[in-house]
Amino acid sequence: MFRELTVQALTSIERGYDLLAPKFDHTPFRTPDRFLDAAAGTLRTLGPFEAGLDVCCGTGAGVRVLRPLCRERVTGVDFSAGMLAAAQEAVAGEGTPAVEWVRADVRALPFTGAFDLAVSFGAFGHFLPAERPKLFAEVHRSLRPGGLFAFPLGAPQPFRSPLYWALLGFDSVMRARNLLWRPQFVMYYRTFPLRGVRDDLVRAGFTVRLLPLEEFGRREDGSPNWRLVVARRI
Numbered sequence: 727m728f729r730e731l732t733v734q735a736l737t738s739i740e741r742g743y744d745l746l747a748p749k750f751d752h753t754p755f756r757t758p759d760r761f762l763d764a765a766a767g768t769l770r771t772l773g774p775f776e777a778g779l780d781v782c783c784g785t786g787a788g789v790r791v792l793r794p795l796c797r798e799r800v801t802g803v804d805f806s807a808g809m810l811a812a813a814q815e816a817v818a819g820e821g822t823p824a825v826e827w828v829r830a831d832v833r834a835l836p837f838t839g840a841f842d843l844a845v846s847f848g849a850f851g852h853f854l855p856a857e858r859p860k861l862f863a864e865v866h867r868s869l870r871p872g873g874l875f876a877f878p879l880g881a882p883q884p885f886r887s888p889l890y891w892a893l894l895g896f897d898s899v900m901r902a903r904n905l906l907w908r909p910q911f912v913m914y915y916r917t918f919p920l921r922g923v924r925d926d927l928v929r930a931g932f933t934v935r936l937l938p939l940e941e942f943g944r945r946e947d948g949s950p951n952w953r954l955v956v957a958r959r960i
């Protein structure tokens with residue numbers, strides 16, 4: 727596993743995930759079930775939905791959330807052929823509706839008005855802040871008017887938390903790596919802040935609601951540790 731992670735860190739995002747795909751579900755990078763379950767619980771109250779899209783689906787974590795919520799069809803989109811192959815194998819023969827797997831860069835999605843729900847888990851660290859407007863515009867176009875784009879978002883770590891320093895350290899090492907090495911491997915933990923994300927969603931043509939995921943408790947100031955961002959295409 728260490729070898730794969732090292733090779734992954736020295737290659738492109740797409741190729742890195744191709745290499746990691748067979749073992750991805752045993753890494754901490756696969757979104758844990760408790761996040762998926764929490765998102766599914768909230769989305770259930772907002773449905774029913776007809777057609778769902780998992781943006782950066784990887785091995786299909788979000789597809790598993792979408793299937794019980796969507797009556798007509800579910801699509802997973804990712805640019806790593808290796809991840810898509812692993813996803814296909816993992817959900818083969820499981821339940822309904824049928825799942826379609828699409829290989830595409832989500833900064834150029836091949837859909838227009840095709841879904842009434844899009845979700846994304848654990849992938850936004852792969853996009854620089856400057857890429858967010860394009861990414862959100864692509865999801866916006868892929869949704870039908872009134873369609874929802876939903877994803878969990880954690881509150882920032884407090885300054886005195888060890889995790890704050892761990893994430894800052896990780897991002898600093900990645901920045902140094904990306905200055906020195908090509909191809910770049912964009913993966914940052916601290917580049918997707920609520921305010922900037924909300925502003926970019928609004929500019930892309932969404933209205934935004936923030937629903938607390940109470941399963942994850944609250945901070946000392948009373949704000950939720952985790953929220954489900956629910957953006958509705960106007």
Ligand SMILES: C[S@@+](CC[C@H](N)C(=O)[O-])C[C@H]1O[C@@H](n2cnc3c(N)ncnc32)[C@H](O)[C@@H]1O
Nearest residue numbers: 743756757782784787804805806831832847848
């Ligand atoms: C950390 S994994 C998350 C996978 C899955 N959503 C989960 O929660 O377990 C990130 C995924 O995003 C995909 N990805 C990153 N950048 C992408 C892009 N520009 N277009 C399509 N997929 C992308 C990677 O191939 C990878 O499968």
